[in-house]
Every structure is written in structure tokens, then in C-alpha cells.
Amino acid sequence: MELYEAIRTRRSLGRVKKDEVPRELIERALEAASWAPSHHNTQPWKFIVMTGEGRSKLGEGYALTAAPGFEGLSSEEREEKLAKERAKAFRSPVVIAAVCSPSGDKRALLVEEVAASHAAVQNLLLALHAEGLAAIWRSGEPMYNPLMKQPFGLDEQEQLVGLIYAGYPDITPPSIPRTPISEKTVWIEQ
Template sequence: MIMASLEEIIQGRRSIGKVKDEPVPKDLIEKLIEAAVWAPNHHGTEPWKFIVMTGEGRRVLGQAYADIAAETLQELSGEERVARLEKEVAKAFRAPVVIAAVCVPSDLPRVNVSEELAAAHAAVQNLLLTAHANGLGAVWRTGDPAYHPKMKLALGLGDREQIVGFIYVGYPDMQLPIGKRKPGTVKTVWFEG
């Protein structure tokens, strides 16, 4: 089997929002998380944790989406409200696996929370690249519900813990979009001596 180079994996990865409703083996999900925990992190704090939701376990996320949406749906009639809340619950079932990536910042005095968040984001990138390298599709989702107190409560997070994203994972059920980026040279400033 010919393995893609790291550069090919990086340049070939895309956000895949449409995946098959086919289970992903637990050992493959564990492989993604193992890659994630090798992200760089200042002071070696390893400021992350992962909550993996599969099967009916995704209902925790779906119910949190519904509970958050319910706050703004008072004007809807009974049937409309029920339909909208069901749609919110269904968001959690768009992929067979949803991984909540959480930043768990250290409380050591020398630690900067911004650096802890950066490390957690780097862990998500490792996870996404490993998913792509293993034939999986994934998309990193956030949005206002991810930062809502009811979401933290639903996932059992502490006060200082922050969701950095929900990674929806499965086998792709769509064509990979063509990637477009400006060359790095147009985004680079050199200070040379």
C-alpha cells in the first residue's frame, strides 16, 4: 500500500459534512485521539480531553442543542416548536461519531490560557489529519451552542473547561471539495539580516 506524504495529507484534507451512517470501529477512533494527544503544548500540560459520542450516546448532545434552541422558540406554535426541537436533536446524529474536544486549562501560575486553547486546537488538527489519512471524513463544528452554559452542563464540564469543537466523524458520502489557498509566499513577511 502506498502511503500519502504528510504534505499530501495536509493539502488533501477537507471538511466533510456528509458521511455514511456506518459505524466507525472503536480502535480507529482511539487512533485519532492518540494522534490528537501528541499535539505540542507549552509546559507539557496536555490541556485537553475528548468526549466520544456514538449510537444513542449522541442524544446527550442533541438534547443540549434542543434545550439551547428552546430558549428562543417561545413564539412558535406547539407543532412548529416540536418540529424545530426535533431538528435540533437530529444535528447530533449527522455522523456516527461525534467527538467533543475540550480544553482543560492548567491552573499552574505560569500557564497562559490562550496557549492552552492553542494546544487544544492543535490537538483537533492532529485528529482531523489522522481521520483523513485513514479514509474517514470529518468536520470541525462550533457555533454559539458549543459555548453555551447548558452545553457545558450537559457534557459534565467544569467551570474552567471549554469546548473547542465538535468533530463529526464517519466514512465520506460526498466528493472531496477542491481546495483553494493562496500560496504561503503571499502570507509571509521575512525579516532578514
């Protein structure tokens, strides 16, 4: 797939088939992610790939972050709600947790390390698309909750920067209009 075509046609798609995705496709996409730029070449990213029952790690994280909100419910109601939270991890056959793992290089600011990790996620999304897969970059409150780090064994400095759900597309990607770039560009020539 040509680069500009990949950039223009990639969409966030959460509806995917349950079909297993070959490991080689994911490994190629992760290799592409590793070529993202990083200040001082710190390469502060790491990826946790979950398939099959491995996705239960993420399900455990969803349950841990939601559990405090279920206090006061009967044990049956609580378990029903926790089961729904755990099920979120199984919305696609592959889930990749993207992690910013700061390098410790004193020249690299944390904001730069996080930005580099985000750039790696964008490379990953484009590569997954080039492999014929659909993906969606999910985040939100549960991902940022410190309890979500526990199932993945992340240390205090590490942070999740994205949960990428991937699989074969189950819908035709919609056409999404873009604001003309001329409306978002300022040229300073003198």
C-alpha cells in the same frame, strides 16, 4: 499516508455515510491528537466520543441552547423545532466533542491552553483523514453557549473548542485553491 499529502488533501466534509466506524480507528486518531504541543506540557485537552444513542447528549445540548428562542410557540411547534435541533447530533456516526480542560498550572495562560487544544483538534483531523475518514470541525454559537456544557458535565473552567463530526466520506472531496504562501509570508533577514 505521507504527512504532506495528508495536510494537502484533508478537507472538511460534512456529508458522510451512516456506516459504523470501528472504535480502533477513532482511538488511533485520538492518540495522534494527544501528541499536540502544549506550553509546559500541560496537555489541556480531553475528548468526549459519541456514537449510537450516545450522540443524544449532544442533541440535548443543541435543544437546551435553542429552547429559549422557541418561547411563545405552541407546544407542538416548539417540540418540532427541538426535535430538529436534537437531530443535528446524528449527522454523522461519530461525533467527538473536543474540550479545553485547563490544567491549573499557573505558568500556562488560558489562551495557550485553548491554542494547545486547537492543535490537538488539528492532529485529530489529520489522523482521521489518514484513517480514510471524512471529518468536519464544527463550532458556532450553540457550542459556545454555557448551556451546552450541561449534558457533558463540564465545569466552569472547561470549554468546548470543537465538535468533530466523522464518518466514511459520502462525496468526493472538492479541490480547494490556496493563496500562495509567498503572499502571506514576510521574511526579516537583517
